[in-house]
Amino acid sequence: DVKVTQSSRYLVKRTGEKVFLECVQDMDHENMFWYRQDPGLGLRLIYFSYDVKMKEKGDIPEGYSVSREKKERFSLILESASTNQTSMYLCASSFQQPGQGADTQYFGPGTRLTVL
Amino acid sequence: TQLLEQSPQFLSIQEGENLTVYCNSSSVFSSLQWYRQEPGEGPVLLVTVVTGGEVKKLKRLTFQFGDARKDSSLHITAAQTGDTGLYLCAGADQAGTALIFGKGTTLSVSS
Known part of the structure; x- marks a missing residue:
């Protein structure tokens, strides 16, 4: 079974703090993704990575950065947390099949981040 | 820009009813x-x-892909309380790596 784990289920931080969200997958997937999920807005892609040390901006990268030093780990960083970054953060991974289109994404359970 | 529109946004039904969720795009x-x-x-x-035109069945769930590959539907027959949840459709972006998600349909099935 594919397993995607996220470092915390719930997190409360103060405005201006630096926040690290960690995601680990155990299936040797090339692709990893970070989304945020908000009521009425659905899942919005923040960043994704298709290889170690590679990253691509998604639809809403502002205020976020990412790090992928190892294939199995993808970190999302909020340099200076703000209240509008209060959200559910979901990490996902997928196998890269060249020329086959996007493969199944396997999601972690999510981290509910509250910024006060 | 590729977009996926889902409808309805919310659905609240009784156990045993049938329902259909739609996912539409111009792309x-x-x-x-x-x-x-x-x-x-x-x-x-x-x-x-x-x-x-493909149709796939998963027990009481039937999925259909439109002939032009711009839309899809999910039909649930005789809904059960265990079907309660958020249903999301997603399609590959033009680069073929990331997925574009619809905003989802929240289904509530009560007994």
């Missing part, structure tokens, strides 16, 4: 996926449809 997608998300968990893949 052609090479494939569409349907995910279900339960409270406190991440989305889980239900099915992938690839061929225009």
